Amino acid sequence: MPAAYFLPRNELDRLFGALVADGRRIVGPTIADGAVVYDELNSSAELPYGRTADTAPGSYRLRTTGDRRAFDYGVALTSWKRFTHPSLIPLTRAHRDADRIVVESVLEEPPKLAFVGVRACELAALGIQERAMRAGPAGDPDHAARRDAALIVAVECAMATSTCFCTSMASGPEVDHGADLVLSELDDGFVVRVESDAGVPVVASLGLRAAAPDEVERATAQVAAVREVIGDPVAANGLAARLRTALDHPRWSEVAERCLACANCTLVCPTCFCTSVGVASDLDGADASTERSWDSCFSLGFGRVAGDANFRPKVRDRYRQWLTHKFSTWWDQFGSSGCVGCGRCIAWCPVGIDVREELAAIAPVSAPTGPIPWPPSPPEGRAPAALATITPARHVIATVRSVVPETADSVTLRLATNDEAVLDARPGQFVMVELPAFATPPISISRIRPGGLDLTIRSAGPATAALTGLVAGAQVALRGPLGRGWPIDAAIGRDVVIVAGGIGLAPLRPVIEAILGERPRFGAIRLYLGARTPRDRLFVAEMNALAGRADVEVAEIVDRAGPEWLGQVGIVTQLFDQAGWDGSRATAFVCGPERMMQATAVTLAERGVNPTAIWLTLERNMACGVGTCGHCQLGPFFVCRDGPVFSVAELGTAFGREGL
Amino acid sequence: MATRDLTTVLDATWFAADLTTEATGRLAALGSLADFAEGTIVVREGEVCESLGVVVSGRIALRLRLPGGQDRTILTVHPGDVFGWSAVLPQPIATSTGVAVMPTTAVLFDGNRLKLALAADCDLAAAIYGRLLVSVARRLTATRVQLLDLYRPGNEPW
Amino acid sequence: MHDTDTLAESSGDLSVDIAGLTRVEGEGSLRLQVRNGVVEQAHLEIFEAPRYFERLVVGRTPDEVIDIVARICGICPVAYQMTAVHAFEHGLGIEIDPAVRALRRLLYCGEWIESHALHVYLLHLPDFLGYPSALEMAHDRRAAVEAGLALKRTGNRIVELIGGRAIHPVSVRVGGFSRSFRRTEIAALRQPLTAALEVALQTVDLVAGLDTPQFERDGRLVALRHPSEYPMNEGRIVSSDGLDLAATDWRSEFSEQQVAWSNALQARGRDGRPYLLGPAARITLAGDRLHPMAAAALARTGLAAEIAVNPYRSIVARAVELVDATAEALDLIEAYEPPHEPAARWRPGPCSAAWATEAPRGLIFHAYELDDQGLVARAQIVPPTSQNQAAIEADLAAFAPRVLDLPQREATLRIEQLIRSYDPCISCATHFLDLTVENVG
Amino acid sequence: MEPPELILPGRRGPRSGTPQRPRIGIVKFASCDGCQLTLLDLEDELLTIADRVDLVEFAEATSRRSAGPFDVLFVEGSISTAEQVQEIARLRAVSHRLVTIGACATAGGIQAIRNWFDPDEVRAAVYPEPTYVESLAQARPVADFVAVDGELRGCPISPGQLREFLVALVTGRRPQLPDEAVCLECKRRGVVCVAVAQGIPCLGPVTRTGCGAICPAYGRGCYGCFGPRESANTTSLARWLSDDRSAADVGRLFAGFTAWSVPFRATIDAYGGPPGQVLPARETDDA
Structure with missing residues (x-):
């Protein structure tokens, strides 16, 4: 088998024919509305022959070149993720009939496609996004199926636009791996390299001659020239570390004055993968469906969480999240850069913000390295939790056995299921709980029982109101644990110290039960419970029973109380800030509002508890639960997957930091 | 109770635990132990606060009167901590009502005598005022956090 | 007085208010002045707040004007856009591609279908069948209401496709459209329109059989007339008494006046006579230009002559026009070829621009003066309802004596029904004022 | 600011007992009727909606009338006359939830352009006898007069968002009305950015989504009819646009159907006010 073949220019349709004969529809570059876009092609005549694109920050203009080349345009507006990670897909269909509910996945069988004209940078992007979407055994089945169904015909660049910087990101312009076929366009035809088993029969069916050495040489020289033209515009070496320590750079505020937070950069980015799920239903809420669409960390709603809070209220925070994610925390998460240097975010920014300039200003090579905000991750990225059976579309139907009122606005649902994965839940894990037609809140597990789970839920919005209104016999759909x-x-x-604030006691109860189940293996056990008022205390009888035990210390305190309350009043840290125990022997588990956990962590540290032994569970907008929707990112972490339980040491200064 | 015994009692409290032996001794000489039955009002909001107290055992609730309504407990004082710190202020007016919500024992220091003693002894003053400052600062922080009403049910995005 | 009293039983001077007309577009009411059982005056009060559109378009580019004037009326935005765009193109001497013209007519057909279906099924039909609304009517006649809604939906689909959305479409630009439309896109309308045509034909039969009060008005009818088409985007202004005028010359025959007793601008003939626009006028003055299917449907009703004189029969005229617009839309779809360019190129400049088209409710006239920079210096916008107002009031004064012997509730209903038969679009009536009522007597 | 809570108490969730049909009213002030017409444009579901809610006041569609009380009152139109100021206060008092629909009620609408002008001059420009015309000096959004619990944006509102709102109301969930930029919808649709690829000025980056990015999809720039999105950086966009055009032409871009919204208004002011502030000399002969 020769190293390369030659496909005459006028025989490009034969290649198309071979791809069609392979059962594929062809997607490739074509002109639409003043730009090159990737769309389904019926013949090679629809390729953008003789057209190129001039790009600059905030500007993209097609221009006629005068030659007959088909692939002289840089990259198209739309990236290939439109086909591997579509902007909108239906996820589930649900039906609710009296108390019964059915939730089924409606993921489609993806079409077999051939991507023609994939650039080296785009090939790298496909790989990066695949690692993000298919990280470990869980991940997104839709993305995996679509990626697997695509055959890739890459085309090496013979020109560069002013916004290209693949060279700095080590993603091009040469295509070195990941494609099935690689074309190099010369004036009279294409040098064709076969780079995968799947590519072999396609090329074999064409009966091409071997490429002549001079043809191969011209192809090589051409792409080498492109490398020269682009140069090395971004100092990528050490960039991740420099950015990580530049979180307080004044330039973030300056760029935020220009940034429109319009999200265009993220949506044209070939690696950005964030999504949100929307719910639709009929007027009775009986037939409901969910669909997933592209979302962006530049939108305010993306950082919204319970309690009218938002983790990234300012545009500065959102720009910092995006840039540091792309170039820094992506390494922590996935062991690579999140940027491939395709330059789309530069050209398609409506006000011409150029990431190359911002990086140079925020993380210059000469920048002094400040303290590292969070501990470095291993070079290959953080190992995802094993979530073998959990996908965004797999639901387990559980039945409400009974409903236990807890406080005026919270109840415990005792759920029954025989799903082994759910029953295998561990203390501190959570489940996504869905009622058709409602949004899906993450709910932590408040008891793990044989044959089921308890969920303690406070009514604080429509979805939790609907859940707390359920009665015995009703069903819910779970994803988890x-x-x-x-x-x-x-x-x-x-020693074990457990500090709970409000409803935060719910996810700690399984810990308490697990520890008491093996009481002799632990030292002193101390429970410190805070609540808003005496009426808002959770699991009162159980806690009173614990307080009666000689081998457990229980103290509780409320924020405010009337004269009838003779117990303690104040904040939860007052329960132990003057206590006599030695924190160095203790491991602490903490759950409550973030502000309360911050104060608790400080007090625990003062009492000598090591930050590696202070564990807390964070609240973020967990939506997919497996790290593919992007909502719950916190620095290098996906809270849903890497947490929600973290040690204070793991979080570093990311914990409690504004705007992350 | 003898002064020496009071020294032992004070040594066991957070408030006095870090004082030098000498300072504790001098402090003990100024104080006396008092037992309060449950329900005893130990200091009354708006009235002269005569004594600074250190709770030895039991619990004292600090309450504010709501306009036209019930009392609201805003803080409880635990063993080791102080109440009635207004007693050492130039204008010793109590800012809240202290009620023993269980049988409580406390060491009481007459405010005027204490002020005079502290004025005369800079080392003791530095130690005592420092301790008071920590206690008051903690309460200030706690009050601020309570103001945030962290456990209130907020709107959820779902 | 009580609901059961009759108007005639009331002694002395009387003002009868029908406050808050319902099932009309916009906010208005009627005041009748009756003295000793004789109707002395009838006037429509409009409490629609003035919005000053003629002033708002000053300083704007022609394309901005097209967006702005749509907001005069949510029911017939296309009528405003079409009148303005034709006026500017005529004034600036811009040639438009015939395919653009066809698309515009298709767009206008969409609005006619939507507006007429809305009026026939949701606003007017409940009157004849004794329901307060089509929503109540649906309890007994769900199929009919659903058919009407489907018809309305089809009209909206046309406007949505060509204009981007059903209300205040975005694609109409001076010179053409902001984008081009492929044959396949346009062809997607064929199936729903074919179904709609069936419904439109049934609608004619349904409304032709309605029991209608006998009432004959004797007034002037005015409409556009085109050499070959049923009037819509263009034509000459003609009347039942022989007027024949270029559409751009509306002001030579008609004028807007402020009437002493009404404080409202009304359009009248230069001689002060009121005139009536709309489906009945069009059917009467241009019925020979109806699509053959619509002409046949009209003939089947045998009501052509009555439509000319009895306002209650306007519902039949509207139904016939539903057939016309639906059938014509189908013809346009079949013949559609995309234009070479979505819009002709043009240069801004000074001009006087005027045009008239046929809105669903009747003739609509716009006139603009553009300054040296091509920006609007002055504008005059005359919607159908302000032209019809004087005629409606005259007809109400003529009709009211017949109901004076009926109980008030019944009389009110009859009068309201008559008002609704004109399909007054009060939101449109930019010139209508907030009237202060005077007690005449 | 977080969106206001729009869920009706006692209407939360499918298990909250026998569903009660919420009493809905639809009223209008100065406007074109297009937003309330949007309800009638939900043709396929109109009759089902009418079964699930009690439309007690909707003058455009029914002769049944009600002065209240309303569980939810939808208000169209801007407040433009003294009577309307009183009427909106009365309606607020009888409405549990008051929701503005459309650009006029939410931001003043196109008629708010006259807020920059001399009111007497405006009246005289349109009416020969201006003294008979009664209107306030400015056309203003409803929220300037009474508390508003929610809003549906757009000129006109989107049928899809209205449907979503009604479904959420009946099923007891929170309506999904995103406050992000039009650009997200535009990119999801795969529309080529008209601003970047063709140099057409587009307000999409500063305008709230909900329309479906119709204008860019139809080859023209967004003209902001849904009003400003959250964190609308009009300053930056205007500065960028002013590189290629005069201040007046930057100002006119924002002087559309939501011109009186705070960020747009500020930008219009910064670029010299809306077009047409000075009325050209009127010729004496009229006709």
Whole structure:
């Protein structure tokens, strides 16, 4: 088999024919509305022959070149993710009939496609997005199916636009791996390289001659010239570390004055993968469906969480999130850069913000390295939690056995299921709980029982109101268990301090029960419980029973109370800020509002508890639960997947930091 | 109770635990132990606060009167901590009502005598005022956090 | 007085208010002045707040004007856009591609279908069948209401496709459209229109059989007339008494006046006579230009002559026009070829621009003066309802004596029904004022 | 600011007992009727909606009338006369939830352009006898007069968003009315950016989504009829646009159907006000 073949220019349709004969529809570049876009092609005549694009920050203009080349345009507006990660896909269809509910996945069988004209940078982007979407055993089945159904015909660049910087991102312009076929366009035809088993029969069917050495040489020289033209515009070496320590750079505010937070950069980015799920239903809420669409960290709603809070209220925060994610925390998460240097975000920014300039200003090579905000991750990225059976579309139907009123606005649903994965839940994990027609909140597990789970839910919005209004016999759809639970083993042989605020006691109850189940393996056990008022205390009878035990210390405090309350009043840290115990022997588990956890962590540290032994569970907008929707990112972490339980040491200064 | 015994009592409290032996001794000489039955009002909001107290055992609730309404407990004082710190202010007017919500024992220091003693002894003053400052600062922080009403049910995005 | 009293039983001077007309577009009411059982005056009060559109378009480019004047009326935005765009193109001497013209006519057909279906099924039909609304009517006649809604939907689909959305479409530009339309896109309308045509034909039969009060008016009818087409985007202004005038010359025969007793601008003939526009006028003055299917449907009703004189029969005229617009839309789709360019190129400049088209409710006239920079210096916008107002009031004064012997509730209903038969679009009536009522007597 | 809570108490969730049909009113002030017409444009579901809610006041569609009370009152139109100021206060008092629909009620609408002009001059420009015309000096949004619980944006509102709102109302969930930029919808649709590829000025980056990015999809720039999105950076966009055009032409871009919204208004002011502030000399002969 020769190293390369030659396909005469006028025989390009034969290649198209071979791809069609392989059962594929062809997607490739064509002209629409003043730009090159990737769309379905019926013949090679629809390619943008003789057209190129001049790009600059905030500007893209087609121009006629005068020659007959088909692939002289840089990259199209739309990236290939439109086909591997469509902007909108239906996810589930649900039906609710009396108390029964059915939720089914409606993911489509993806079409077999051939991507013709994939650039080296885009090939890298496909790989990067695949790692993000298919990180580990869980991940997104739709993306995997679409990616698997695509055959890639890459085309090496013979020109560069002013916004290209693949050279700096080590993603091009040469195509070195990942494609099935690689074309190099010369004036009279294409040098064709076969780079995968799938490519072999396609080329074999064409009966091409071997490429002549001079043809191969011209192809090589051509792409080498492109490398020269682009140069090395971004100092990528050490960039991730420099950015990580530049979180307080004044330039973030300056760029935020120009940034429109319109999200265009993220949507044209070939690696950005964030999504949101919308719910639709009929007027009775009986037939409901969900669909997933592209979303962006530049939108305010993306950082919204419970309690009218938002983790990235300012445009500055959102720009910083995007840029540091692309160039820095992506390494922590996936072991690579999130940028391939395609330059789309530069050209398609409506006000011409150029990431190359921003990077040079915010993280210059000469920048002094400040303290590292969070501990470095291994070079290959963080290992995702094992979530083998959890996908965004897999639901388990559980039945409400009974409903236990807890406080005026919260109840415990005792759910029954025989799903093994759900029953295998560990303390500290959570489940996504869906009622058709409602949004899907993450709910932490408040008890793990044989044959089921307890969920303690406070009514604070329509979805939780609907859940707390359920009665015995009703059904809910669960996805989970999700997240990394409490590391109870780490506390064996040590004292245990449990600090709970409000509804935060719910995810701690399984820890308490697990520890008491093996009481002799632990030292002193101390429970510190805070609540808003005496009426808002959770699991009162159980806690009173614990307080009666000699081997457990229980103290509780409320924020405010009337004269009838003779217990303690104040904030939860007052329960132990003057206590006599030695924190160095203790492991602490903390859950409550973030502000309360911050104060608790400080007080625990003052009491000598090591930051590696202070564990807390964070609240973010967990939506997919498996790290593919992007909502719950916090620095290098996906809270849903890497947490929600973290040690204070793991979080570093990311914990409690504004705007992350 | 003898002064020496009071020294032991004070040594066991957070408030006095870090004082030098000498300082504790001098402090003990100024104080006396008092037992309060449940329900005893130990200091009344708006009235002269005569004594600074250190709770030895039991619990004292600090309450504010709501306009036209019930009392609201805003803080409880635990063993080791102080109440009636207004007693050492130039204008010793109590800012809240202290009620023993269970049988409580406390060491009481007459405000005027204490002020005179502290004025005369800079080392003791530095130690005592420092301790008071920590206690008051903690309460200030706690009050601010309570103001945030962290546990209120907020709107959820779902 | 009580609901059961009759108007005639009331002694002395009387003002009868029908406050808050319902099932009309916009906010208005009627005041009748009756003295000793004789109707002395009838006037429509409009409490629609003035919005000053003629002033708002000053300083704007022609394309901006097209967007702005649509907002005069949510029911017939296309009528405003079409009148303005034709006026500017005529004034600036811009040639438009015949395919653009066809698309515009298709767009206008969409609005006619939507507007007429809305009026026939949701606003007017409940009157004849004794329901307060089509929503109540649907309890007994769900199929009919659903058919009417489907017809309306089809009209909206046309406007949505060509204009981007059903209300205040975005694609109409001076010289053409902001984008081109492929044959396949346009062809997607064929199936729903074919179904709609069936419904439109049934609608004619349904409304032709309605029991209608006998009432004959004797007034002037005015409409556009085109050499070959049923009047819509263009034509000459003709009347039942022989007027024949270029559409751009509307002001030579008609004028807007402020009437002493009404404080409202009304359009009248230069001689002060009121005149009536709309479906009945069009059917009467240009019925020979109806699409053959519509002409046949009209003939089947045998009501052509009555339509000319009895306002209650306007519902039949509207139904016939539903057939016309639907059938014509189908013809346009079949013949559609995309234009070479979505819009002709043009240069801004000074001009006087005027045009008239046929809105669903009747003739609409716009006139603009553009300054040296091509920006609007002055504008005059005359919607159908302000032209019809004087005629409606005259007809109400003539009709009211017949109901004076009926209980008030019944009389009110009859009068309201008559008002609704003109399909007055009060939101449109930019010239209508907030009237202060005077007690005459 | 977070969107206001629009869920009706006692109407939360499918298990909250026998569903009660919410009493809905639709009223209008100065406007074109297009937003309330949008309800009638939900042809396929109109009759079902009418079964699930009690449309007690909707003068355009029914002769049944009600002065209240309303569970939800939809208000179209801007407040333009003294009577309307009183009427909106009365309606607020009888409405549990008051929701503005459309650009006029939410931002003043196109007629708010006259807020920059001399009111007497405006009246005289349109009416030969201007003294008979009663209107306030400015056309203003409803929220300038009474508390508003929610809003549906757009000129006109989107049928899809109205449907979503009604479904959410009946099923007891929170309506999904995103406050992000039009650009997201535009890019999801795969529309080529008219601003970047053709140099057409487009307000999409500063305008709230909800229309479906119709204008860019139809080859023209967004003209902002849904009004400003959250964090609308009109300053930056205007500065960028002013590189290629005069201040007056930048100002006119924002002087559309939501011109009186705070960020747009500020930008219009910064670029010299809306077009047409000075009325050209009127010729004496009229006709």
